[in-house]
Amino acid sequence: MKPNIASADGVDVEQVEIQHLVVGVGVIGLAVAAEHSRRRQEVVVLETGSRIGGGISSRSNKVIRSRIYYRSDSLKRRSCVEGRRLLYDYYAERGVSNWKCGKLAIATDDRD
Numbered sequence: 001m002k003p004n005i006a007s008a009d010g011v012d013v014e015q016v017e018i019q020h021l022v023v024g025v026g027v028i029g030l031a032v033a034a035e036h037s038r039r040r041q042e043v044v045v046l047e048t049g050s051r052i053g054g055g056i057s058s059r060s061n062k063v064i065r066s067r068i069y070y071r072s073d074s075l076k077r078r079s080c081v082e083g084r085r086l087l088y089d090y091y092a093e094r095g096v097s098n099w100k101c102g103k104l105a106i107a108t109d110d111r112d
Helices: 027-038 075-094
Strands: 004-006 012-014 020-023 043-046
Touching: 020 027, 027 043
Parallel strands: 020 043
Antiparallel strands: 004 012
């Protein structure tokens, strides 16, 4: 038998063990939860909002991030490059329309 633990408001809650916990049901949270589910892994998703995708994901500007702002040896840059490739592959496999508009970067001083 698992012990009960008291929450901050003094209410007893049951302690449970889970394999994966995802906090937030935005785009990333749902993608992570879906991947665990596809792998037949137990996943629990928590959300404080009243609806799916109602937080930061609902205010996204829908831009696929460029790598130009990050150091060439950084994880963030590698993640942008790999994520962009995976996203465009996903779109192509499912026939999702998208617009690759590109970006023009202009140097403003010698360091750039």
